[in-house]
Amino acid sequence: MSKDITSREADYSQWYIDIVRKAGLADYSAVKGCMVIKPYGFGIWEHMRDQLDKMFKQTGHVNAYFPLLIPKSFLSKEAAHVEGFAKECAVVTHYRLKNAPDGSGVIVDPEAKLEEELIIRPTSETIIWDSYRDWIQSYRDLPVLINQWANVLRWEMRTRLFLRTAEFLWQEGHTAHETREEAIAEAERMLDVYARFAEEWMALPVVRGVKTANERFAGAEETYCIEALMQDGWALQAGTSHFLGQNFAKAFDVQFSTRNNSREYVWATSWGVSTRLMGALIMAHSDDEGLVVPPRIAPTQVVIIPVPKSLPALQETIDTIASDLQSLGIRVKVDSNDQDRPGFKFAEYEKIGIPIRLAIGARDLEAGTIEVARRDTREKQSVPLAGLSTHIQALLEEIQQNLYNRALQFRTEHTTRVDTWEQFVDVLENKGGFISAHWDGTPETEQQIKEETKATIRCIPLDAPTEAGQCVRTGKPSTKRVLFARAY
RNA sequence: CGGGGUGUAGCGCAGCCCGGUUAGCGCGUCUGUUUUGGGAACAGAAGGUCGCAGGUUCGAAUCCUGCCACCCCGACCA
Known part of the structure; x- marks a missing residue:
């Protein structure tokens, strides 16, 4: 368990904030x-x-x-557009400040009022x-x-x-x-x-x-x-x-x-x-230990941590490993800083989600191996130095794939087909995830469901097959299932 | 905009009810020594407009008034 990240189970929102801040x-x-x-x-x-x-x-x-x-006038040219964004626009009304007469700081210069006010773009269509x-x-x-x-x-x-x-x-x-x-x-x-x-x-x-x-x-x-x-x-x-x-x-x-x-x-x-x-x-x-970043978008894909007391003997080996990995296009960081202890570094790099961590010390050097730890599963393995870079390259791909598979499996397990209102409410309250259900196609019913359950229709999936059914709320006829969920 | 809460060291907090030493504690920071294969130990040091402005008082972090900021819960949203 990480020292400074709230667990997901204890408080999911706080966990999210902790990850953002602590990573x-x-x-x-x-x-x-x-x-x-x-x-x-x-x-x-x-x-x-x-x-x-x-x-x-x-x-x-x-x-x-x-x-x-x-x-400002641009926004109102398209009726629906202004309707959607007007309530959240910041407006620029002046172009100059001046010193306050009482010396309390600067104030808006009333002389410098814009003829036409400007809005800060909420989007740029206009x-x-x-x-x-x-x-x-x-x-x-x-x-x-x-x-x-x-x-x-x-x-x-x-x-x-x-x-x-x-x-x-x-x-x-x-x-x-x-x-x-x-x-x-x-x-x-x-x-x-x-x-x-x-x-x-x-x-x-x-x-x-x-x-x-x-x-x-x-x-x-x-x-x-x-x-x-x-x-x-x-x-x-x-x-x-x-x-x-x-x-x-x-x-x-x-x-x-x-x-x-x-x-x-x-x-x-x-x-x-x-x-x-x-x-x-x-x-x-991500998990309770911190951030998890997929290898393909990780700024650093591999971090190498030497055990400091044997650093001099390791230097050459580490340099070779790093340049071998770099020559395969892998983004590598070597952390030879001897201020922090290895255990501290292990925890730190897990917290920020570096996909692969390599640790090497005198024992490894003697055996011709290195310790490879993957962030996604948190497994550690001793791997021969010979052929290391291709192993790492393959492992990065495996991690990428594993993260996808894991997320896909989660989604599959949390997508529930529902045909009655009782089920709908039950799944929403007790399981969460996507609910695949029939809907009569009216905004009124969608609105009603939203008010009753806070769930909205996330989308009508493009691959949704046409099938005869009854709206989960009103019982009216429907031809397609849509995905409901509570949403951010 | 409604309801609730919090402002004290970089971060997290105690102190406030019941005014009275030099405002504390933990983490972090800095210096030194010993350490280093899963979050090191010891010693020393630095660090504060107690959110802001008034007021009461011999004396205010503490009491009173006003203001400000932020956070949480609701209505709107990528």
């Missing part, structure tokens, strides 16, 4: 709702970001950057579509496939590190297309990119689905999502991709000349994932 991922800041992402946490985010960026480029997207500040109007004249200008990495601000009432903070980092893709079909295909394609990223890189199994009208993005015609299941049985929306129809094109008057020389509004998508993925990562894999 050096993030801190609270002086500003309410805003966090400081610390170097280690940012290092993991960088690996996630770099891989996603690569995948966006592979699918033909390019990066650009649009302003942080958006004229400012981007205002530019797209000028960029798009003809079908020859389409498609526009742009992504931006940015920070956004949504003034949240209650925040949790990574999961919901006022300011967060994300990427937002904004694309423009000639036809409805092409835009829908883009939204689906990017959902697939997210799903592949989550599964292959974060070892996080996700359900691909579409949102119900209640949960849809403000201004979208269809919202696709990937939903993941956390260890406490709560669901987490890990990414969304929206088919925006012509809503923003109409709001910002973005028309183009078609192939048959008519004028038509452009079809749009937007899609994003955020630092919230860090929260998903933590809650999917």
Whole structure:
């Protein structure tokens, strides 16, 4: 049991906070709702970001950057959009401070009031579509496939590190297309990119689905999502991709000349994932000893710890091991700091989730072996030095796969098919996880279930087969099962 | 915005009810020595606008008034 991390069983929320703080991922800041992402946490985010960026480029997207500040009037151009975001916008009203006459500090200079107030972007559809109007004249200008990495601000009432903070980092893709079909295909394609990223890189199994009208993005015609299941049985929306129809094109008057020389509004998508993925990562894999990071996104994949008293004799061997691993592209850290004792280091590196720990001392050197400890299972093994680097390379892959399998098994065990309301309530209260049940398709029933149980429809899975059934709440006919859960 | 709570060293807390030495304790930090195969031991040291502003008093961390901040629980959310 770790010395300074609350166990999941004792208090799951506190466990989460302890992991974030004690593993050096993030801190609270002086500003309410805003966090400081610390170097280690940012290092993991960088690996996630770099891989996603690569995948966006592979699918033909390019990066650009649009302003942080958006004229207030832009937001109201799209009715549903303003409805969805107005309540959480920070507003810039002045552009200058001055010294207070009584010397008590600085005050807002009332002379410096902006003619048009600016909002800090909660998302960038409006400012981007205002530019797209000028960029798009003809079908020859389409498609526009742009992504931006940015920070956004949504003034949240209650925040949790990574999961919901006022300011967060994300990427937002904004694309423009000639036809409805092409835009829908883009939204689906990017959902697939997210799903592949989550599964292959974060070892996080996700359900691909579409949102119900209640949960849809403000201004979208269809919202696709990937939903993941956390260890406490709560669901987490890990990414969304929206088919925006012509809503923003109409709001910002973005028309183009078609192939048959008519004028038509452009079809749009937007899609994003955020630092919230860090929260998903933590809650999917970590344990009571601390963070567990999948090898593919771990800033350090292997740490080598020598037993200090025999360090001089070990130095050469350690250097060789490290450079062998590096030459295979493995990210290695050697910790020869002799201030801390090995036992302390073992605990520290487990706490921050380094996938593999190598420990070597005089005994190993004599036997020609090294101690290999894997973080996911916490197993230790003595392994011959000969052929070590290929063994480690394979082990990293095995850990990656094991984390995925473990999470998938958890999700499978915590996805329950339910056909009666009694069962529904019972599973929700006593087991948690996803509940696969029939729903009559009305927002009213969804709302009623939410009020009665706090469970929402996470998504209608894309692979849900058509089957005749009865709504679990109202008994009305239904053709598909949807996934319910309590969600972050 | 409603309900509850907390502000004292970097972190976690005691002291406050019942005002009165130089405001303590644990962890961490620094120095030194011995250690080092699962979270080391000893010795010494540094570190404080007691959230802020008024008030009562000979005297306030402690009592009174006002304010501020943060946390937890509810309504909204990636």
